[in-house]
Amino acid sequence: VRLSYHLLQFQVLLYVFILVDLSLALFEEPAVFALPTWATMLVELLCLIVFTIRLIHYAKVIPRDKFWKDPKNICIIVILGLTMVDMIIYGALKASNCRAVRWSRVLRPLLLVNVTEGRQLRRAFRSIRNALPQIFYVFLLFMFSLLIFSLMALKLLGKRGLKTIDGAPYFTNYLEIVFDLYVLVTTANSPDVMMPAYNASTGFAIFFILYILINTYIFMSVFLAVVYNNYKKYLKEEVRQLVRAKRHKMVRAFAVLQEQREEGGEPVVSQANWNQLVRLVQPDLSNAHRELLWSVSDDTNQGCIGKVAFVQLADLLNIEVITLKSRPHPLQGVCPAFYLSAPSRLLCQLVQHRAFVIVYDLIILVNAVFIGLDEENPLISNSEWVFLALYLLEILLKLYVFEPRAFFSRHSFWNWFDTIIVVAALIATIINSAMKSSGDYTSRQILDIVFILRVLRLIRVVDSIKRFRTIINTLIRIGPAILTFGQLIIVVYYIFAMVGMEIFKGKVKFYEADSSDPAKAYCGNPSLKGTPFAQLNYCKNNFNDVVSSFVLLVELTVVNQCSGFTLVTHVSARIYFVLFHIPPFITIIVTIRPQLHIFVAFVLEAFFVEYSVEKSDLQTSLEKKIEELELAVYCWLCFLSGYRTVDALLQRMFEADLDPEDFAETDDPAAPTSGNFSNPAFSSA
Amino acid sequence: VRLSYHLLQFQVLLYVFILVDLSLALFEEPAVFALPTWATMLVELLCLIVFTIRLIHYAKVIPRDKFWKDPKNICIIVILGLTMVDMIIYGALKASNCRAVRWSRVLRPLLLVNVTEGRQLRRAFRSIRNALPQIFYVFLLFMFSLLIFSLMALKLLGKRGLKTIDGAPYFTNYLEIVFDLYVLVTTANSPDVMMPAYNASTGFAIFFILYILINTYIFMSVFLAVVYNNYKKYLKEEVRQLVRAKRHKMVRAFAVLQEQREEGGEPVVSQANWNQLVRLVQPDLSNAHRELLWSVSDDTNQGCIGKVAFVQLADLLNIEVITLKSRPHPLQGVCPAFYLSAPSRLLCQLVQHRAFVIVYDLIILVNAVFIGLDEENPLISNSEWVFLALYLLEILLKLYVFEPRAFFSRHSFWNWFDTIIVVAALIATIINSAMKSSGDYTSRQILDIVFILRVLRLIRVVDSIKRFRTIINTLIRIGPAILTFGQLIIVVYYIFAMVGMEIFKGKVKFYEADSSDPAKAYCGNPSLKGTPFAQLNYCKNNFNDVVSSFVLLVELTVVNQCSGFTLVTHVSARIYFVLFHIPPFITIIVTIRPQLHIFVAFVLEAFFVEYSVEKSDLQTSLEKKIEELELAVYCWLCFLSGYRTVDALLQRMFEADLDPEDFAETDDPAAPTSGNFSNPAFSSA
Structure with missing residues (x-):
């Protein structure tokens, strides 16, 4: 009994509305593109209505008690x-011309987290929340060490x-001192903060080196260790519960489908029933x-499978197997005499030869040099046509040799990449030349696109070196898992951007380069006069609209130093209270950094699970079968590729800790994870 | 048959000579404390003679073919x-007043690596060397990505x-551009490098954010993943071979000691033989x-143990068990009537009460506030005596209550720490006051020491919070493993310092603050005139002597930015070729950074192996026995503490991958690891 609730169309529609809701920040005060308040509020109301309808529908589909027990519904x-x-308060205040704050905008990204489809994200959030107490103790110890070092610095140097x-x-x-040393942990103001002491006496270098060693290296390692290990611990627990719930469902399905072959024998499921189930679950x-x-499950060819093999089905379906029917080339059907003639076959051999790849790699290399040279030279700008022709020729040759449907199959990433880039470059170059010859005007945007496409073409060379391909393919495969984390970070950014905009909007102004306003020299804020912030021309790093806020937050996350900002805070306490109240900035750094650490650690781990040559047992047996059955299914090309879902990757990561025989015969498998009822894990299984 | 070759005294002597040899850099040109050339060369000659004698002795002790097969001997x-x-060439050139370079100084730290005692270090080096090819491919891919992005930047922004x-x-x-973007990966010149483009158009921020995301976060994660996983892979292999060799030796020992109890039964070792062996191996x-x-090994109390239990001995001895004889307090023996009287017993109860700890924590807190206040106030400077008295009282009280030998046992880290700090502070404060009252002159050094001791006292508070204690104790326990890495980094620093000094010495000069030389404004190098390097007063960051070189190298390692340096290179290509030739600097960053990553990753992993509550099987059974035998050995306090050796910690880290039944019955167990013959692993077992 499957719920058809999670139809793809509905999901996409919901995501579109969430995106619209989130992107309203672009149009609201302080806006990138200003729209009247009534317009944005109308759109927001529409979004809210859609979410409400969805929630009501959801409440009707699932049992009432399950609905109210699920925190995410309450949250929505x-x-x-x-x-x-x-919205009502804001509208009323605006109508009476009072100052009003749209504080509920902070809540918007939480919708992204709490809709059912945000399961991965919710899991990541839960794991972080559960790990907080452990992290807190390490943070306290770190703060203690910071305070002690600061006291010592005060006594020694003050x-x-x-x-x-x-x-x-x-x-x-x-x-x-505490603030300076805190910044030193992020290695931002080193060596500046140390220089006066070091100039006074070489011995003081020992103090700073010890400080950096203990607080930056050892403490931050411990911090990272605690953060990541706790995160992993909770994630592992969640994955274990998920696998258990999945297996429990499979056991129940088995109980429905099972039949007794022999008297007193183990119950089994026949191939016919199994086929029916699989067709129902995955029609495509x-x-x-x-x-x-089936041949993997029914290893001994008995025509039926036991419980253990049946339960494996969910995992088997998660392993992506690419099946391609190897058909003859369409040209062979249209004109076999020509396509199978000697010159045509020689051409096919040539194209499939290793030398063909090498020649094109060399062409790419030459092209790179030409791109680097000055394109105002007519010889070089015309050479672009030659290269475009060569690349087009390559694609056409390959299409001549390989079956087009196989060439453009869903998983041939590089073929798609090549074709799109080359065709787009061709179109852009033609438009560009047409505009150039028609008038003297050349659109800068078109030219930029042409340049980008030209350079992107060069990336293709990665595909011809095996080691590079392995690394890139691994990265592509862990892509979805990385994206989950990306969402997490965007949620945090969005909240900070909203808060930052309410507090800081208009405090720093950016003037265009051709502006002659004297205020330009100090970003329109007199208290910034003569500060490095203004001198280094950082005026565009502000909270004046949502785009600037995001860029600024990225800078603050990435940049260990935010040299301008720390310089500002370092030089004059005046500005640091007027403009950049320290608390929010420290909060940003303290809140976002650990997540970035988790991000890095997660990429690291996921990368190695995928990159390591070891395959899981299931994958191995599947591959063995593919080899065995090569003859039986010879008209199909089967090969393994990664995992279908993020869940499967996570399950793989914690495989060693999961008991394969753990069927979790509890009465209520849905109890451990909230909201398990509509668990898409089963839909993908 | 044990070799008494690795006697502690000899090892210490050898280390002293290596230290002397390394520290010669302090006295040689360019010197911190200049000594005549003949003096340093004489000392170096002495060191060389000592090393030669040791090598000859070593060659006599072990078989000839083993000696010549071992690369470390050849290396020495x-x-x-x-x-x-x-030395001969240098001496000759100096005598004829020619310019000479002591290039062999670079080789000195390699002695530290290659003496037998540097086994841990050698293993780390080997692991890194073996991991290099894998790392190289990721580095190439990273460079490719850097070049592509640079090309795009040139086309878009140039x-x-x-x-x-x-x-x-x-x-x-x-x-x-390539250099700028390379620096951007280290997040050093962000956001400066991005600001001109960002100011021109907000869209360009996307380019830089993408660049940082791909190259800083994803690529660096992958790089770290590959570096660390390869490092771990080889380390694991080495540990496995070590464990195998150890087990093989134990099996051979078993073969010597075994006896047949029953006809056809398994061979066993009797308790008497076993006792004799343990007494021989570890007399203390x-x-x-x-x-x-014995009771752990002979679990069923049969009076003899089989092969598996016997082989465990080596691992059992590596688990540190602290045994303390619980004796009555000496005062009880001297004057029992007084010590056992009611007031005395009340005092004992008071001191052992939780409130006593809390009261002293509060005193420490108050003391911290007093230290922070201005010590020129006579009330506050006199309060120091009160606090000193209180701390002394605490120690005396504890000595009154606890048995002094137990109080000062080898593992009571905090008791030792407390006593040393308080006594030292007392002495320093007395000296300080004496000097103050005798004349007006106060030694700055003494005062500094007094301040440091005062602040260090505050650290004691960590011991009273259980979670903090766990973290700190874990760190102390993984200390030796961290130190191995420290040595590794010092070796690399030393080599770079030697090379840097030969190339850059005297290029940048440091002038004292009171110097009136006009050259002070540009660090004595006209090409630095007006550069940020000189403006920020970085003149002391130079290669003029070995201490400055080390400090500079630490700065370059730690500081993601070396803001001065990159500013220098950024602003004027002139200086960057005159003074800081880029290649050595890039080499430093490229060479040292990954090691730091490994360091962090290693600390992280080792920390978690120690910090996790899970104990190894052996530790668990040992603890169970301790509890069972509580009555039998009741006059002894036994408790587990960490591991004795770095080897044991490493073995624990890879425990999951080691087969406990793997006795490696090969003919030559020494073959896999070179230089296994005099393997100290056996000495510690």
């Missing part, structure tokens, strides 16, 4: 309610009358693929 | 030979006539400890 209801209240490079007293105020599976899976 | 011979040749903040053309030279083991180990 609360968000919708609060947003409505905020009384020596040293001056910073700006002539300010050096290390005399305890709170400033090819017959060859289904037969392959 | 080559180093000694080259150093002699260099023709727009943008200017950097200094008015220089922005992104017009391909090689400069207490009887209680030995009995405990």
Whole structure:
């Protein structure tokens, strides 16, 4: 009994509405493209109505008690309610010309987390939340170490009358020392913060080196270790429960389908029943693929399978097997005499030869040199046509040799990449030349696109070196898992951007390069006069609209130093209270950094699970079968590719800790994970 | 048959000579403390002679073919030979007043690696060397990505006539772009490198964000993943071979000691033989400890143990069990009537009460506030005496309550720490006051020491919070493993310092703060005039002596930016070729960074092996026995503490991959690892 609730169309529609809701920030005050308030509020109301309808529909589909037990539904209801209240208040205040704050915008990304489809994201959030207490203790110990070091710095350096490079007293105020040393942990203000002491005496270098060693290297390692291990622990628990629930469902399905072959024998499922089930669960599976899976499950060819083999089905379906029917080339059907003639076959051999790849790699290399040269030289700008012709020729030759449907199969990433890039470059170059010859005007945008496409073509060379291909393919395969994390970070960014915009909008202004306003020199804020922030022309790093906010937040995350910002805070306490209240900035760094660490650690681990040559047992037996059955299904090309879902990758990551015989015969398998009822894990199985 | 070759005294002597040899760099040109050339060369000659004698002795002790098959011996011979040749050439050139370079100084740290005692270090080096080919491919792919992005930047930004903040053309030279973007990977010049493009158009931020995402986060993660996983793979292999060799030796020992109890039964070793062996191998083991180990090995109390239990001995001895004889307090023996009287017993109860700890934590807190306050206030400077008295009282009280030998046992880290700090502070404060009252002169050094000791006292508070204690104790336990890595990094630093000093010495000069030399403004190098390097007063970051070189190298390693340096290179290509030839600097960053990554990853992993609550099987059974035998050995306090050796920690890290029944019945167990003959692993077993 499958719910057809999670239809792809509905999911896409829901995501579109969430995206529209989130992107409203572009049009609301402070806006990138200003729209009247009534327009944005109308769109938002529409989104809210859609979410409400969906929630009501959902509540009707699933049992009432399950609905109310699920925190994510409560969360959605609360968000919708609060947003409505905020909109009403905001509208009323605006109508009476009062200052109003749209605080409910902060809640929007939480919708992304809480809709059913955001399961991966919700799991990541839960894991982080559960790991918080452990992390807190390490953070406390780190703070203690920071305070002790600061006290020592105050005692050792405060009384020596040293001056910073700006002539300010050096290390005399305890709170400033704490802040300076905190920034030093991120290695941002090194070696500047150390120089005055080091210039006074070489011995003080020991203090700073010890500090960096203990706090930056050892403590941050421990911090990362605790964060990541806790995160992994909870993630593992979630994956284990998911696998258990999945297996329990399979056991129940087995109980429905089972039959007794012999008296007193084990119950089994016949191939006919099994086929019916698989067809129901995954209608788009090819017959060859289904037969392959059956022959893996029914290893001894008895025509029926036991419980253990049956339960494996869910995992087997998660292994992506690409099945391609090897058909003759269409030209062979149209004109066999020509296509099978000697010159035509020689051409096919040539194209399939290793030398063909090498020749084209060399062409790409030459092209790279030409791109690097000055394109105003007519010889070089015309050479572009030659290269385009060569690339087009390559694609046409390959289409001549290989069956077009196989060439453009869903998994031939590089073929698609090549064709799209070359065709797009051809179109853009033609438009560009047409515009150039028609008038003197050349569109900068078109030219930019032409340049980008030209350079992107060069990436193709990666595909011809096996080791590179392995690395890139691994990255592509762990892509979905990385994207989950990307979403997580975007949720956090969005919230911070909303808060930042409310607090800081308009505090720093950006003037175009051709502006002659004297305020340009200090970003339109007199308190920034003469500060490095203004001198380094950082005025565009502001919270004036949602795009600038995102760029600024990325800078703050990426850049260990935010040299401008720390310089600002370092040089004059005045600005650091006027403009950049420290608390939000520290919060940003403290909140986003660990997530980035988790991101890096996760990429690291997922990369190695995929990159390592070891295959799981199931994959191995599947591959063995493919080899065995080569003859039986000879008209099909079967090969293994990665996993279908993020779930499967996660399950693989924790495979060693999962008991394969653990069928979790509990009464209520849905209990451990909330919201398991409509668990898409089963839909993908 | 044990070799008494690895006696502690000899090892210490050897290390002293290596240290002397390494520290010669302090006295040689360019020197911190200049000594005449003949003096340093004489000392070096002495060191060389000592190493030669040791090598000859070693060659006599072990079989000839083993000696010549071992690459480390060859390595030592080559180093000694080259150093002699260099010293002769250098001496001759100096005598004839020619310019001479002591190039063999680079080889000195390799002695540290190649003496037998540097086994851990050698293993780390081997693992890194073996992992290099894999790392190389990822590095190539990274370079490819860097070149492609640079090309795109050139095409997109080069023709727009943008200017950097200094008015220089922005992104017009391909090689400069490559360098800028390379630096951006280390997040050093962000957001400066992005600002001109970002100011011109918001869209360009996408280019830089994509670049940072791909190259800094994803690529660096992959790089780290490949580096660390390969490193671990080889380390695991080495550990496996080590464990095998150890087990093989134990099997051979078993063959010698075994006897047949029953006809046709398994051969066994009797308790008497076993006792004799353990007494021979570890004479300092207490009887209680030995009995405990026996009862773990002979679980069923048969009076003899089989092969598997016997082989375990090596691992059992590696688990550190602290055995303390619980004796009555000496005062009880001297004056029992007083010590056992009611007030005395009340005092004991008070001191052992939780409130006592809390009271002293509060005192420490108050003390911290007093330290932070201005010590020129007489009330506050006198309060120091009160705090000192309170701390002394605490130690005396504890000595009154606890048995002094137990209080100062080898593993009571915090008791030792407390006592040393308080006594040292007392002495330093007395000296300080004495000097103050005798004349007006106060030694700055003494005062510094007093301050440091005062602040260090505060660390004690960590011990009273259980979670903090766990973290700190874990760190202390993985200390030796971390130190191995520290040595590795010092070897690399030393080599770079030697090379850097030969190339750059005297190029940048440091002038004291009170110097009035006009050259001070540009660090004595006219080509630095007006550069940020000179403006930020970085003159002391130079290669003029070995101490400065080390500090500079630490800065370059730690600091993602080396803001001065990159600014220098960014601003004017002139200086970057005159003063900081790029190649060595890139080499430093490329060479040292990955090691730091490995360091962090290693700390991370080792930390978790120790920090996780799970204990190894052996530890669990040992603990169970301790509990069972509580009554039998009741006069001994036994408790588990970490591992004795780095080897044991490493073995634990890879426990899951080691087959416990793998006795490696090969003919030559020494073959896999070179230099296994004098393997100290056996000495510690």
